Amino acid sequence: GENVEQHPSTLSVQEGDSAVIKCTYSDSASNYFPWYKQELGKRPQLIIDIRSNVGEKKDQRIAVTLNKTAKHFSLHITETQPEDSAVYFCAASIGRGSTLGRLYFGRGTQLTVWP
Amino acid sequence: NAGVTQTPKFQVLKTGQSMTLQCAQDMNHNSMYWYRQDPGMGLRLIYYSASEGTTDKGEVPNGYNVSRLNKREFSLRLESAAPSQTSVYFCASTRLAGENEQFFGPGTRLTVL
Numbered sequence: 254g255e256n257v258e259q260h261p262s263t264l265s266v267q268e269g270d271s272a273v274i275k276c277t278y279s280d281s282a283s284n285y286f287p288w289y290k291q292e293l294g295k296r297p298q299l300i301i302d303i304r305s306n307v308g309e310k311k312d313q314r315i316a317v318t319l320n321k322t323a324k325h326f327s328l329h330i331t332e333t334q335p336e337d338s339a340v341y342f343c344a345a346s347i348g349r350g351s352t353l354g355r356l357y358f359g360r361g362t363q364l365t366v367w368p
Numbered sequence: 369n370a371g372v373t374q375t376p377k378f379q380v381l382k383t384g385q386s387m388t389l390q391c392a393q394d395m396n397h398n399s400m401y402w403y404r405q406d407p408g409m410g411l412r413l414i415y416y417s418a419s420e421g422t423t424d425k426g427e428v429p430n431g432y433n434v435s436r437l438n439k440r441e442f443s444l445r446l447e448s449a450a451p452s453q454t455s456v457y458f459c460a461s462t463r464l465a466g467e468n469e470q471f472f473g474p475g476t477r478l479t480v481l
Contacts (some may be wrong), residue, residue, distance in 0.1 A: 254434025256429075262408070287469065296458065296472040342410060353424070354399055354418060357425065360410040 255280040259359025266333050267367055274362045276343035277325045284348035286319060286326045287356070291340045300341075301321050301328070305348075333366045340364070369394050372473035374459050377433060380479045381449045389444040390478050391459030399465040401426075404455040405475075411458065417442055418465040449480045458471035 256279040268274050278286075287302035303310045303317045303326065310317050314333075319326040330337055340363050344356040372393045381387055389401065396418050403411040403426075413426030415434040422435050431453060433445045442461075446453060456477050460470040 259410075296474050298472070299469055302469065352468065354462065355401075355413060356411075356470060358410040358412070360408060 255283055255345050255347055257357050258340040259343050259362060260262045262360065262364060263363045264363075265365045265367065268333060268335060270333055272330045272333050272337070272364055272366075273327060273363070274328045274341055274343070276327070276345075276359050277323075277355075278283060278345040279324065280345070280347055281321075281324065282347045282359075283345040285346040286317070287344050288317060288328050288343065289342045289344075289358075291342065291361075293339075297342060330364075333364075335366050335368050338364060338366045370379075371395065372459055372471050372475040374476050376476060377474065378477050380481065382411045382481050383450060385449050386445065386447050387449065388446075389457055389459075389478075390441070391421065391443065391473055392441045393459075393461040393473075394440065395461065395463070395471065395473070396439070397461035397463050397471075398439070399462045400436065401460040401462075401470065402432075402442070402444045403458045403460065404428065405458060406455050414457075423447075435461075446478075448449055449478075454478060454480045 259276045284305040289297035290300045291297040299320040314331045340361045343359040375390045391452045401416040402414040417423045417436040420439045459473040
């Protein structure tokens with residue numbers, strides 16, 4: 254199956270700075286890469302996703318980049334705010350076969366934004 | 369729409385007791401999933417149901433069973449709870465396996481003493 258590695262496990266930034274979280278995946282058949290945000294005690298919620306036919310996607314202060322050759326993708330948050338503090342999970346999904354639709358998650362990054 | 373709902377929100381069991389975690393969705397989704405979340409381990413898939421009438425094992429199925437009761441409901445059963453099953457359990461659903469965006473329920477926090 255797929256193996257997703259996520260770094261760093263913790264990240265502290267000053268309000269207004271940028272934050273970058275990186276993930277790698279192992280299976281070249283993976284074609285969908287979502288990012289979830291989980292606030293303390295809450296459920297994970299999708300914040301942005303990218304498919305393998307796209308190299309970059311942006312939504313206001315959040316962007317995701319994908320390098321299929323190197324099998325890595327990254328989440329970029331600009332102009333961070335205290336409300337961005339949460340755990341962020343990357344995931345990958347294989348687009349064919351018996352595991353179609355399953356998400357394989359990274360272990361998460363605890364982002365703390367200091368005011 | 370309530371989205372994905374789970375019951376109970378909290379549960380404390382003694383070792384060896386059994387219980388069933390309930391999950392329901394009202395979004396007419398075809399695929400449903402059960403995950404467990406442990407500190408530092410991310411979300412690990414226990415079982416999933418790609419469509420009504422089918423279930424498959426995920427990464428960590430040992431000690432669990434599931435039932436896809438109908439299109440709306442997907443339950444997770446612990447037959448003989450162990451302290452290693454202390455965790456937060458999330459149910460999720462997606463319209464079609466391969467559509468990929470998964471919507472999560474609020475979670476069940478389970479403690480096994």
